[in-house]
Amino acid sequence: SFFRWSLASFLYGSPPFWTFFIFSPELSGACFHRLGNKTRMPLAALQSEAFAAACERHKLPEGSRKFAYGTSGIRAPADTLDGVVFRVGILAALRAQKVGQNVGLVLTASHNPSRDNGFKLVDATGEMLPQAWEPHATKLANAQDTSAIAIAVDEICEAEGLTFSSDPEKCRFAVLVARDTRPSGVGLTQTAIDGATSVGQKSVDLGEMSTPEAHYCVRESNQNPSLSPAELSGSYLNRLVSGFNELWWGDAPPVSGMPTVGVAVDCANGIGAKVLERLKPKVAQALTLDLFNNDTAKAEALNLRCGADYVQKEKLAPAECPEQKGRHMASLDGDADRVVMFQTKKFSEGSEFALVDGDAMLVLLCTFLKRQLDVLGLAAPVVSMGAVQTAYANGASTQYLRDTLKVTVDCVATGVKHLHHKAQDYDIGVYFEANGHGTVLFSSRFLETLSGLQAPGRSPPLKPAQLLALKRLQGAAKLLHPTVGDAVADLLMVEAALRCLKWHILQWTSLYTDRPSRQLKVVVPNPQLIKTVPDETKAIAPEGLQPRIDVCVAQYSNARAFVRPSGTEPGVRIYAEAATQAEADLLSADIKHVLEETIV
Numbered sequence: 001s002f003f004r005w006s007l008a009s010f011l012y013g014s015p016p017f018w019t020f021f022i023f024s025p026e027l028s029g030a031c032f033h034r035l036g037n038k039t040r041m042p043l044a045a046l047q048s049e050a051f052a053a054a055c056e057r058h059k060l061p062e063g064s065r066k067f068a069y070g071t072s073g074i075r076a077p078a079d080t081l082d083g084v085v086f087r088v089g090i091l092a093a094l095r096a097q098k099v100g101q102n103v104g105l106v107l108t109a110s111h112n113p114s115r116d117n118g119f120k121l122v123d124a125t126g127e128m129l130p131q132a133w134e135p136h137a138t139k140l141a142n143a144q145d146t147s148a149i150a151i152a153v154d155e156i157c158e159a160e161g162l163t164f165s166s167d168p169e170k171c172r173f174a175v176l177v178a179r180d181t182r183p184s185g186v187g188l189t190q191t192a193i194d195g196a197t198s199v200g201q202k203s204v205d206l207g208e209m210s211t212p213e214a215h216y217c218v219r220e221s222n223q224n225p226s227l228s229p230a231e232l233s234g235s236y237l238n239r240l241v242s243g244f245n246e247l248w249w250g251d252a253p254p255v256s257g258m259p260t261v262g263v264a265v266d267c268a269n270g271i272g273a274k275v276l277e278r279l280k281p282k283v284a285q286a287l288t289l290d291l292f293n294n295d296t297a298k299a300e301a302l303n304l305r306c307g308a309d310y311v312q313k314e315k316l317a318p319a320e321c322p323e324q325k326g327r328h329m330a331s332l333d334g335d336a337d338r339v340v341m342f343q344t345k346k347f348s349e350g351s352e353f354a355l356v357d358g359d360a361m362l363v364l365l366c367t368f369l370k371r372q373l374d375v376l377g378l379a380a381p382v383v384s385m386g387a388v389q390t391a392y393a394n395g396a397s398t399q400y401l402r403d404t405l406k407v408t409v410d411c412v413a414t415g416v417k418h419l420h421h422k423a424q425d426y427d428i429g430v431y432f433e434a435n436g437h438g439t440v441l442f443s444s445r446f447l448e449t450l451s452g453l454q455a456p457g458r459s460p461p462l463k464p465a466q467l468l469a470l471k472r473l474q475g476a477a478k479l480l481h482p483t484v485g486d487a488v489a490d491l492l493m494v495e496a497a498l499r500c501l502k503w504h505i506l507q508w509t510s511l512y513t514d515r516p517s518r519q520l521k522v523v524v525p526n527p528q529l530i531k532t533v534p535d536e537t538k539a540i541a542p543e544g545l546q547p548r549i550d551v552c553v554a555q556y557s558n559a560r561a562f563v564r565p566s567g568t569e570p571g572v573r574i575y576a577e578a579a580t581q582a583e584a585d586l587l588s589a590d591i592k593h594v595l596e597e598t599i600v
Contacts, residue, residue, distance in 0.1 A: 017509070030273040039457030046199070054198040055146040058086035058191060065570075069137035070527075071128070075109045075118030075569065078184035085119060085188045087140045087149060089195020092121055092175040094135065094153070097200060099124045100162050100173060104218035107179040107188050108335040111268070114302040115577050117184045119192070120211065122176075125217025129416050136160075152429035157175035165335040176200040176221060176229075178214035180271040180335045181296045198331040206230060210271045210336035212486035237275075240489055240592060241282045243479025247496035250471050254285045261287050261495055262327040268307030272336030275488050283361070287495060287541040292320050292328070308340045308436050309334040312357050313519055317344045328495070328505060338437035339487035342496065343505075358432035359397035361494055362387055364508055365440060366407050366430055366525060369476070371426075375469040376453065376462075384447060387516050388412060388419045391562050392519075392575055393539045401513040411535045414564060415470040416485060431582055437485035440493075444476045472500060515558065516581040518588040520574040524599040527565040527572045536564045545598050552590040555582040561591055572599065 060083035067074050067084055074084060082281035089105065098101045112118070121137065123178040129137065136156045156162070156569030175196040179185030185208075193203040204228050206217060216239075217232040227235065245254060267273035273294035280289045292304040293354040303310065306318035318331055321344055330341050341356035366387055375381050386408040387401050393411070401407045408426075412418040416437055423429025427446040431439025453462060453470055462470065479496075481489050495581040498508065531541035539546045539562070553559045566573050572595055576588035 014547070016232055029483065032138045035231065041209075041554070046137070046153065049080045051198050052101070052146050054086070055149055058083045058194065060084065060142075061449045067138065067141040069129075069141060070117055071120075072110065073106075073118050074119035074137075074141060075112055075116055076116060076186070078109075078117035078182065081117055081119075081184075081188060082143045082191050082394055085191045085583055086198075087170055088119060088137060088194040089157070089175065089177075089192040090153065090199055091133075091137055091140045092192070092196075093199050094136075094162060094197040095121065095123070095129070095199030096159070096173050096175055097162055101222045102173045102174040102176055102218055104178065104490060105192050106209075106214045106335075107177070107182075107185045107192070108211055109182070110335045110337070111307055111333045111505060112301050113304070114182055114299045117188060119188075122218045122528075124213045124218065124222050125219065128484070131280065131417065132148050135486040145190065154576040163199060165547045173222075174204050176204045176206050176214070176218055178206040178209040178211075178217070178454075180210070181208060181269075181274070182302065183299050197373050206232075208274065209233065210275050210486075210488070211274065212337050212452050212481050212484050212489070216481065216485045223404050223501065237278055237282070239489075239591050240492060241419055243475045243477075244283060244286070244492045244496060246287045246475030247472055247479060247493070249497060250468055253527055260284065260285070261499070262290065262294060263287055263491070264327050264329045266311070266321065266329070266331040267291055267334055268310075268318075268334045269293050269295050269298060269301040270321060270332070271296070272306070272334075272487055274333035275336055279488065282359055283492070285491075287401050290322070293318060300568050303334045306333060308338045309407035309533060311342055312355065312435050314405055315353060315355055317342065317353055330491050332491075333436075336487045337485045338433075338435055339491050341505075354509065355504075355514075357394075358436040358438055359514075360393050360435045360509065360511075361436065361490065362389065362430060362432040362438065363392075363397055363400055363511060364494060364497055365403070365432075366401060366405055367511075368441070368501060369428055369430065369473070370405060370407070371501070372469040372473050373525055376466055378449070383406075383427045384450070385428040385430070386410060386423070386427075388422045388429060390414045390419065390433055391535055391564075392433060392434045394514045394517060395514050395560065396512045403510075409491065411537070412533075413536050415442075420484075432485075436487070436490070438490065439482075439485050440476065440480045441455075441482070442480075447477060450477075461589060515577050516579070516584040517575065517577045518584040519571070519576075520592055520594050521566065521571045522574060522595050526599055527570060529599055530563060530565045530572060532562070532564055542598060545594070548594045548598070552587060555590075556587050559583065559587055561587055 015031055022535045061080050062098040076142045092103050092105045101124035106120045108236040108457050109116040110117040123129055140152045177189050178194045189205055196203045213236050218235045220235055273291055273296055276289055276291055296300055308331045313320055330339055332339050358484045359516050373383055388410045398409055410422050412422050413468050419431035422430045423441045429441040479489055479493055529542050530539055532539050553561050563572055563574050574588050574591050578583050578584040578587050
């Protein structure tokens with residue numbers, strides 16, 4: 001191709017850059033595709049010298065691994081991501097054109113160490129990128145050079161029926177880019193913007209934000225297009241405070257001088273610290289928030305022996321944890337989309353550490369919501385409510401939900417997108433992963449039902465207890481994040497639910513006893529060889545793996561276990577449950593040995 005272009009240069013003088021596409025079958029095939037008997041150019045920007053130069057500046061590393069876009073986007077060492085983020089910036093521009101609204105790109109690696117980074121795409125609704133677009137993201141992320149990028153863009157445009165406008169003045173929508181506190185996020189933000197602008201799309205740098213705040217801001221930017229980035233961020237915080245106050249105070253205004261609930265919060269030295277610093281004075285009449293592990297300037301401290309992932313998986317208190325008897329304790333993860341509670345001294349006599357994870361929060365919120373529905377006479381079948389878990393949920397929590405609360409429970413594949421999708425089947429869909437990532441979805445039908453209860457002239461009028469229950473449900477719907485898990489919103493909801501139920505934390509943690517469990521991650525050569533049934537509780541490939549796991553499980557009391565390839569990192573994850581912690585540890589070690597022998 002270059003030879004043909006050079007020959008044209010020699011014969012006819014130096015031709016304009018676009019003639020390279022005429023003499024290059026690869027790029028001409030990328031930039032022109034057929035519609036019936038007509039050929040059109042879907043993306044004029046692909047012919048420009050600026051586009052080619054941008055691609056040259058943002059190359060993939062030599063010998064880079066194949067990237068796969070999954071539930072948590074893509075994560076990798078930050079110094080390998082420049083080329084990938086550039087390409088996904090292009091994809092975000094394509095998605096914005098497809099939906100005709102703003103979309104988002106969040107730069108974060110969640111609970112990974114500071115040296116890593118990653119990204120998640122946010123759709124116009126504030127939800128995650130639709131699954132149908134995940135193969136597009138994977139294809140473009142692995143496009144090796146300018147020609148491959150052009151071909152991938154053309155194929156995506158053809159598959160999605162896109163006629164791309166490259167005139168920024170005609171675009172009323174943009175790619176909104178946010179990042180957590182990782183130092184690499186600043187440069188990668190510009191890289192993402194370079195990707196979007198290389199194909200003519202406008203971009204907006206939202207600055208540092210938690211992942212749920214970024215999701216909210218994308219959604220809100222489409223509902224209220226006149227808001228600036230600062231106003232979008234303020235709207236997020238105001239919604240949290242307004243919903244929390246409705247739950248905590250009911251119809252009464254906040255009262256000064258009342259005793260407050262003390263909560264010590266491990267911020268994982270991440271972005272959650274900055275969100276909570278803004279929130280603290282706005283909820284100070286109800287909660288005293290004492291933040292620790294909140295040094296966002298010390299990059300290497302991010303998620304280092306702290307944060308929700310560390311506390312939940314290791315079942316240990318985070319580093320720098322204060323000894324504060326009588327205070328509730330919580331731990332956020334690095335991008336503040338998940339939270340767990342814990343105590344350094346067990347609530348009753350016994351061990352030194354007690355974990356209150358996403359399973360327990362699911363049980364608490366289902367209890368709270370069910371009681372409000374009962375007061376209003378909106379129990380099933382008038383209003384449907386369901387709890388959604390994954391195979392990682394502790395079996396004791398599932399049994400309590402089904403047998404004691406009589407709540408419908410669904411088990412789905414790991415990944416928030418699967419829980420979120422299933423929760424949408426209910427008027428009230430409550431979902432939490434054991435790691436503390438979750439929220440509650442309220443259907444428009446249910447919210448209209450609540451509004452109808454307040455209709456003027458309604459007969460009979462609501463009693464005071466019913467009015468309070470109504471106010472609480474409306475407050476919860478306002479507080480809880482409508483599209484993704486939000487550690488800050490969930491923490492406020494937990495504290496409000498405990499107060500409304502008049503429960504001490506001991507009453508909550510005594511509802512059921514977790515079955516001992518252990519989680520491990522095993523690095524094996526080919527983790528994707530493992531295939532599972534839809535809810536991931538059984539392996540169906542490679543042949544012979546599940547029977548060997550079953551043999552291991554049969555050796556222990558009240559045991560279960562499963563394996564699955566990680567969706568975010570190279571490796572296989574193991575979950576084991578048994579009657580005692582020693583047996584759970586031994587079972588997980590046995591299965592690790594099986595994997596090391598089987599997956600080669």
